[in-house]
Amino acid sequence: MNPDHHIILRVVSKTLIPLITLYAFYVQFHGDYSPGGGFQAGVIFAVGVILYALIFGVSSALRMVPPMFTRGLAATGVLLYAGVGIWALFGGGNFLDYSALVDEPEGGHLGQHIGIIVIELGVLFGVAGSMLTIFYAFAGRVAEISDEQW
Amino acid sequence: MIESILTYLAPGWAVTHAAPLLVVVPMITATLLVFVPSGRLAWLASILASLASLFFALVLLGLVQADTATWTALSTAGVETNLTEPGLVSYALGGWMPPAGIEFRVDALNAMILLLVAFIGVLASIFSWPTVNAEVRSEKQNLFYAAYLVCLAGLAGVAITGDAFNLFVFLEISSISTYVLVALGAGRDRRALPAAFNYLVMGTIGATFYVIGVGFLFAATGTLNMADYTVMLPELAGNRAVQAGFAFIIIGLGLKAAMWPLHQWLPNAYAYAPSFVTTFLAATATKVALYALIRFLFTVFSPAYSFEMASFEWLIAPLAIAAMVACSFQAVFQTDVRRTLAYSSVAQVGYMLLGVSLATALGVSAGLLHLVNHALMKGGLFMAVAGVVLTYQGTTLRDFAGLGRSAPWTMTAFAICALSLIGVPLTAGFQSKIMLLQAAFDSGWWWAACVIVFSSVLAVIYMGRILEAVFFKAPENPRKVRKEAPMLLLIPLWVMALANLWIGLDASFPYGLAQSAADAVIGAGGGQ
Numbered sequence: 001m002n003p004d005h006h007i008i009l010r011v012v013s014k015t016l017i018p019l020i021t022l023y024a025f026y027v028q029f030h031g032d033y034s035p036g037g038g039f040q041a042g043v044i045f046a047v048g049v050i051l052y053a054l055i056f057g058v059s060s061a062l063r064m065v066p067p068m069f070t071r072g073l074a075a076t077g078v079l080l081y082a083g084v085g086i087w088a089l090f091g092g093g094n095f096l097d098y099s100a101l102v103d104e105p106e107g108g109h110l111g112q113h114i115g116i117i118v119i120e121l122g123v124l125f126g127v128a129g130s131m132l133t134i135f136y137a138f139a140g141r142v143a144e145i146s147d148e149q150w
Numbered sequence: 151m152i153e154s155i156l157t158y159l160a161p162g163w164a165v166t167h168a169a170p171l172l173v174v175v176p177m178i179t180a181t182l183l184v185f186v187p188s189g190r191l192a193w194l195a196s197i198l199a200s201l202a203s204l205f206f207a208l209v210l211l212g213l214v215q216a217d218t219a220t221w222t223a224l225s226t227a228g229v230e231t232n233l234t235e236p237g238l239v240s241y242a243l244g245g246w247m248p249p250a251g252i253e254f255r256v257d258a259l260n261a262m263i264l265l266l267v268a269f270i271g272v273l274a275s276i277f278s279w280p281t282v283n284a285e286v287r288s289e290k291q292n293l294f295y296a297a298y299l300v301c302l303a304g305l306a307g308v309a310i311t312g313d314a315f316n317l318f319v320f321l322e323i324s325s326i327s328t329y330v331l332v333a334l335g336a337g338r339d340r341r342a343l344p345a346a347f348n349y350l351v352m353g354t355i356g357a358t359f360y361v362i363g364v365g366f367l368f369a370a371t372g373t374l375n376m377a378d379y380t381v382m383l384p385e386l387a388g389n390r391a392v393q394a395g396f397a398f399i400i401i402g403l404g405l406k407a408a409m410w411p412l413h414q415w416l417p418n419a420y421a422y423a424p425s426f427v428t429t430f431l432a433a434t435a436t437k438v439a440l441y442a443l444i445r446f447l448f449t450v451f452s453p454a455y456s457f458e459m460a461s462f463e464w465l466i467a468p469l470a471i472a473a474m475v476a477c478s479f480q481a482v483f484q485t486d487v488r489r490t491l492a493y494s495s496v497a498q499v500g501y502m503l504l505g506v507s508l509a510t511a512l513g514v515s516a517g518l519l520h521l522v523n524h525a526l527m528k529g530g531l532f533m534a535v536a537g538v539v540l541t542y543q544g545t546t547l548r549d550f551a552g553l554g555r556s557a558p559w560t561m562t563a564f565a566i567c568a569l570s571l572i573g574v575p576l577t578a579g580f581q582s583k584i585m586l587l588q589a590a591f592d593s594g595w596w597w598a599a600c601v602i603v604f605s606s607v608l609a610v611i612y613m614g615r616i617l618e619a620v621f622f623k624a625p626e627n628p629r630k631v632r633k634e635a636p637m638l639l640l641i642p643l644w645v646m647a648l649a650n651l652w653i654g655l656d657a658s659f660p661y662g663l664a665q666s667a668a669d670a671v672i673g674a675g676g677g678q
Contacts, residue, residue, distance in 0.1 A: 075184035075296075082178045085170070089163070095170035097245035 006055065013055045020048040024124075031120050032113070038123025045124065046131035058139045067140075070132040077126025084118050152212040156220055160209050162229040168213070169232070169241040169254040172206035172264065173307045173320075175199055176271075180299035189283065189291025196275045196295045203306060204268040211261040213239050215666075237670065240312070248312065249375035255312025259667035262518065263309040263441045266525055270433040271302045273529065277642040278426040280635075281536045285338050285424045294334055298430070301327040305438045314364045314450070315374045317442060318357065321406065325353045328435060332423040338539075345418035352415040356405030359398045366395030367450075379450040387455045396457065399446050400465075406439035409466075409503060410473030413496040420492035421545075425536030428488065432495055433529035437521050440502055444514065448671035453509040467507040471601050473500030478608035482615070487538075488545045490612050491531055494571065497605060498524045504598060505586050513589040515661075515668035520582035522660045523653060527570040527579060530646030534564035537635025537643065550616060552625030560635045561620050563647035568613040570650040573606050578653035581661070 024045035031037030053061030085096040091111075093100025098115025102108075156165055164171070179199035183192045214237050216224070224231050234240045239256040242248055248255075256264070275298070286294050304324025311317050329350045335342030368374060370391040371382045386392050405412040416436075420428050451458050474497050481493035498520070505517025535545060537560045542549055554561045570577035583602060590599040634640070653660055 071184055071293075075181040079178065079181045082174055082181070085174060086178075089167055094242055094245045095167060095174065096243055099245060 009055050013051055017048050017052055020051065021045060024048065028120065028124055032116060038120035039127050041120075042124045042127025042129075043131060045128045046135070049132055050135050053135070053139065058136075062136070062140070065132060067133065067136050070129045070136065072129070073125050074129025074133060077122045077124065077129060080122030080125060081119055084115055084122070088115075152208060152215055154212075155208050156212040156216065156224060160205075160212075162227065164206065165209055165213065165224065166230045166232065167241075168206040168209040169239060169256060169310055170243065172203050172210065172268070173254075173303050173310060175202040175206070176299040176306070177303040180296040180303065183292050183296040183299065186292045189286075189288055189295070190279070192292040192295035193275070193279045193282070196278075196299055197272070199299055200268065200271040200275045200302060203302065204265075204272050207261070207264040207268040207306075210239060210256050211265055214256060214258050214261040237666075249373050249378040252316050253312040253375060253377075254310050255377065256310060257667075258663070258670040259441070259444070259518075260309050262522070262663040262667045263438060264306060265663075266522055267302070267305050267309060267434050267438060270430065270525055270529055273642040273645060274426060274430040274433070274533075277429070277533055277536070277639050280638055281425045281540050284540055285426075286334055287337060290334065294331070294424075297327045297330045297334075298427075300324075301331060301430070305434050308438050309441055312376050313374050314367065314376055314379070315361075318361050318364060321360065321439075321442070322357055324435070324438070325357065325406070328427075328431060329353065331427040331431075332419050335423040335427065338424070339422045341418070342422035345415075345422045349415040349419045352405060352412070356402045356412075358402070359405065360402030363395040363398030363400075363402060366391045366398065370395070376445065376450050380452075383451065384454070387457075393457050396451055396461075400443070400461065403439055403443040403446065404469075406436070407443055408436050408439075408496050408499050409443075410469050410477060410496060410500060413473070413477070413499070416496055417489050417492040420495065420532075421486060421488040425532070425539050429529055429532040429536060432491070432532050433525040436495065436499055437525055440499065440506075440521060444506055444518075444671065447506065448514070453672075459509070462507040462509050466503055467595075467598070470500040470503035470507060471598065473497055474504070474601055474605040475608070478605050478612065481612040482608060484612075485547050486545050487535055487547060487550055487616055488532075490616065491528065491535070494609065494612065495524075495528060497609075498528070498571075500605075501583070501586060501602070504602070505589060508589050508593045508595065509672075510589060510593055511665075511668045511672045512585075512592055514672060515664040516582060516585040516589045518664035518667050519585055519657070519660055522664065523570070523578040523582045523650070526646055526649050526653070527567045527577075530563060530567035530643060530650065531571065533639065533643040533646060534560050534567065534635075537639045540639070541633045541635060547616065547619050551619045551623040553619075554621035556625065557634050559640055560643065563640075563643045564620070565617055566647040566650055568617055570654065572609045572613055576651065576654045578650040578657070578660075580654060581657040585661075 024041045027044060028038060028041035031041065049061060049065050088097045088100045089095060091100035099111045101111040101115050104110050176199045179195055183195060186192050186195065213231055213233060221233065232239050232241050237257055240248065241254040243252045243254065282291060282294060301324050304320050304327060307320030308317055308324060311320060329346050332349055333343055333346035364374070367379065370386050370389050371379060373379065373382065383392060408416045420432060423431065447458065453459055453462065477493045477497040481490045481497065484490040484493060502517040502521050505513045505520060538550065538553065539545055541557065566577070570579040573579040573583040583606065587599050587602055590602065
């Protein structure tokens, strides 16, 4: 097959993928005080990699973002989320009580800010990781009966 | 006795935060297992996490049962117990007060279910290593244990939460990990894949029905908190949305609990999953769904509503009886031991539902006692079968022939659990069946009592076939040498078998738990 077969797609996606990734982080950090947040950002981030895999082939995507990494990313996300909960316990609050995260005077909102940012980061990791893991599970699947055997 | 855990064993933070930690410890351990390279390490970690859950479940049980002396001892020690009233632990997640925030709410009913799930979790994870090592590929073992811990966390979450939508989330967490666990049986038998897919489709339909029902309730009341429903629903009992919500929730949870005829996913899922998964699921998954059903039937809704009473009489009781008869018959005609046991599980769910549908304190506590006993006997039976799978690679009736001679310890424990399943005196099954009979007679349902006895006769037949093959038939393959299951398998198996005998001799501990649980949901002396 001619390597330049999809030249327009290649060129366009090369420009788009960084923008998509950047947009993912925009949605992520705006999730604090506008619609958006970790879940959407995670999906958008995963879409960047999935687009790369569609255009340049799954094998090169696997080299760039190996499944070991995506699985670890998903687990790290959950760990971050639950970790914030445990951290709040050490601060003397209930599980996931963001106000207990930092030592601050009554009425302070720093703990709430930190809590939601870290939690959303956990969601970003978790969603991006599991989206990619699911994609790889489908895309990397080898047909058990090859076409000739039918 | 259990209170002493609170005052002597458990540190203050463990008492305060027992409710979330019970769920979170297995969850966090599961995520860490993704990074663990060896299956054996993952196994040890899963035992530790299950033990932690068991510890927190005991603490919660202690809190629920705490008398005033313990209560004052704890408060003078400066320990926040989250006890809002005697026998009720309410933990506000994130510091958001219920009903707006999510609440973990533990009363005598949950405490019992949590203890059961965690206890089975510990025994099953101890026993799991030889069978998992044999049945699951080594590079997947750490992920297998991660999925198991997520399932444990999900089941504990369903049992502990006091928020209807949160219950859905935990239900999905436990179910999705269960689908994965069942599908991993494909290494031994490819039929695990369609079984898992079937379970996935049915389970998702069940969860969808449940969440639609919760949506109806939310539309009618504007709250998701179960305790809030108890307050608000009596005024809305004539509301069509509430009634539709009731119907959806009963069907959804009934599907998860394998209520006949929604049990079609169960036999294949149990028969083809890895042995450890079957053991764990048979003893916990349907039990937790049944708990959720009881919670909705008696706490959220109440038998005072005419539509609920009608559904007890015309829906749940007939379906329970159909399960007891039809599935016992199906169990008689199976050639695969695991399928026999799976069909028998559906029949036993029928017993529990029958107890529940009596809607009396005695009936519900009989159903709950049978729930505990059935977890112990089915857990034991499936453990013994796992031993046979491990040593002889077969689960058909022919594979079991003559095993009484080649694996006497495994098979003696199997026989004890089998007798308990039948309901022979001096075993756990007898205690709960006699209580169920008594409850049925108390309510004047003599025909239900007849069906209980008839179904027990069928149990004699289907378990008798297996026992006959095990103890009185010559081995199919004469070269079968004496081959006992490994020690790691035998010890939890015998713990289960002895628990069956112990409850058969002295049922006061589970009976007390079941009775206070039934009182907690129905109200002491109420509903009679």
